[in-house]
Amino acid sequence: MPGLQKIFRLVIVLIIPLSIAGCLTCERKEYTIQLTGENSGRLTIKYVNIFSSMIDSTGELTADYDEMMDLWLNGEKLERDFPKAKKFKKRLFEENGKLCGEVILEFDDLSKISFYRYQGKGPYMFSLSGVNDDSESFLQSNGEFGGDKMPVIFWPEDTRTLRFSTKIATPDSTCVSMLGMWELKNDKNKY
Secondary structure (H helix, E strand, C coil): CHHHHHHHHHHHHHHHHHHHCCEEEEEEEEEEEEECCCCCEEEEEEEEEEEEECCCCHHHHHHHHHHHHHHHHCCCHHHHHCCCCEEEEEEEEEECCEEEEEEEEEECCHHHHCEECHHHCCCEEEEHHHCCCCCCEEEEECCEECCCCCCEEEECCCCCEEEEEEECCCCCCCCEECHHHHHHHHHHHCC
């Protein structure tokens, strides 16, 4: 049994820090697909109001900031989420007093960003099961949403700009905007 006790202690040591750590998220995502060819184009994903939830210490906020910079902005998390896309451009910016992020990527086939057309014609379709975050729920679109029983967005085949947005999380009193930390770090880098 001593081996089992060691494993149990190891599991506790690993789980407790994860359960009290902050959580990097955003309020919503806005997706814009601009078709530049028959089946190719540019996808822009805008992350609106990036914040950290369940923050108890400056260390947790710093860890979430480091995750945002190392994994998302300077890392390859987005490239792994869209492995068949190319020419990634990423940036962070302030908008209306909130920290936002944006990634722009190009694709040469809609299927590479999880869009679908039956036999290459007819309406454009996107299933919300194709988003990379299970916490995303439909908010709005310039297409037609099939509803909770059929979570697919449809756009007429003559549409050249496909838009939709998803809800991620609602900030509350336990949340801290990442804007202050981003501004602080950017000010330090200017000198």
